[in-house]
Amino acid sequence: MGEHAELLTRHKAVLPSWVGLYYDEPIEIVSGDGRHVVDAEGNRYLDFFAGILTNMLGYQIPEVNEAIKHQIDSGVVHTSTLYLIRKQIELAEQIADLSGIPDAKVFFVNSGTEANEAAMLLTTQKRRSNQLLALRNSYHGRSFGAMSVTGNRGWSASSLTPVTTRYVHAGYRLRSPFKDLPDDEFIAACVADLRDVIQTQTSGDVAAMIAEPIQGVGGFATPPDGFFRAMKEVLDEYGILFVSDEVQTGWGRTGEHFWGIEAHGVVPDAMTFAKGLGNGLAIGGVVAGADLMDSVTAQSITTFGGNPLSTAAAKATLDYVIDNDLQAHAHKTGAMLMDGLRRIAEEIPQVIDVRGKGLMLAFELGAPQTLDPDAGMASKVMEQTKRRGLLVGKGGLHGNVIRMAPPMTLSEDEVEEGLGILAESLADSCAT
Incomplete structure (x- = not known):
C-alpha cells in the first residue's frame, strides 16, 4: 500500500x-x-x-517566513484580545485605510465563515432585524449561521436557520432567465427582482444584503460591472446595509481593483475577508464603519482571532502584496x-x-x-x-x-x- x-x-x-x-x-x-x-x-x-x-x-516566501520565525522566537504566539497586540493594531490600521470605508474599524477572527458570522451579528444588531438578503448560488461559510445565507443547495446542510433570508438574482448568467439580455438590461431585471423580493417577501425592515463580488464556490460567477451599484441604490432606499464578502476577491486578486466590489463603484457598509491574507495561516475579519462596528453593546473578545502569530504573517503578506x-x-x-x-x-x-x-x-x-x-x-x-x-x-x-x-x-x-x-x-x- x-x-x-x-x-x-x-x-x-x-x-x-x-x-x-x-x-x-x-x-x-x-x-x-x-x-x-x-x-x-x-x-x-x-x-x-x-x-x-x-x-x-x-x-x-522569505519575508513571510521571517515574520513568522521572529514571532515564534519571541516565545509568544498567543495572548488573546484581553491584551494589546501590536501587529494586530498595525494590520487593522492598514486594512481600515485600504478599505475606503469612512471611520473604519476592524475585528479579526479565524476564517471567512467567522467573518461572515460577525457581519451578520453587526448588521442584525444595528438594524434590530433578523431579516437578510443573499444571492442565489452564493456561499458564505459552513457554520449554522453562515449556511443560512448560502444559496447553494450542495452546501446547505440544514434547513434550520437563526435568521430569515430571502434570495435574489445573482450575476450567474449562463443559467439565468435573463442570460440573453445586454448587460444594462440584465442588471435592470435583477434589480427589479430585488425590489420585488423586498416588497413582497419581507416586512420591509431588512438588516442587510450580503454578496460576493464574484461567487467563489458558485463557480466564479461574475456579474457585469455596475451590478452592485444598481443593487445598492435600492438597498439605500430602504436603509438596508450592504456587506461585501471579499473572502475570495480581496487583496488585488481580481487584478482590476484591490477589492472585488470596487468594480461596481460602491463602498459597502462592511467587508469580510480571510483566505489569502495569512498566506496559509488562519486569519479573517470584518471591516466596517465605527457606527456599525460599535453597535454591539454586549461584552466580547476573541480568543484566537488576530493572535500575534497570524497577524505577524498577515502584515508581512499584505506588505508583500503592496510592495510588489x-x-x-x-x-x-x-x-x-x-x-x-x-x-x-x-x-x-x-x-x-x-x-x-x-x-x-x-x-x-x-x-x-x-x-x-x-x-x-x-x-x-x-x-x-x-x-x-x-x-x-x-x-x-x-x-x-x-x-x-x-x-x-x-x-x-x-x-x-x-x-x-x-x-x-x-x-x-x-x-x-
Missing part, C-alpha cells in the same frame, strides 16, 4: 464522511516552493488552486490566462463558459447545445490535470466548473505551462 492509500484508510476511520477530498486517489501535500508543491509520494505539481485561494503568495504590486501582476498574468482559456474553449465545444477576473478564473463544462452540466467531465479533467502535474479546483452548483486561482506571484512561463496541461487534459477528457 502506498503512502497516500494508507493515509486515506486512516482518514476515513477517524474523520467525518462529509469532509470532501479531491481525486479518486487523494494526495498529501508535504512541501512547496514558489508556485509548486510536492506530494508524499514525490510527485511535483504546479498549483493553480493555492489551498482554495489561501496560499496567496505561494510557498517559501501583485494586483497589477494578477491583472497581467490573469489576462494571459483568460486569453489562453478562451482559445482552448474555441477548440473544445464542451467548454460552455469561461469567466472570472484577474487570477480568479473558471470554465464550465456541459453539453454545447443544451448547456446541460457535465460534472463527470469535470472530474475527468481534474484527474487528467493531476496526472500531468497541475492542481486545479472544482465548484459550481452542479459540480461542473473547473476553478483556477493560482498564487498571485504566478509567472508568465507558469501561465503557459498551466495552459498546456489544461489543453491536453480537456482534449483527453472529451475524447473518452
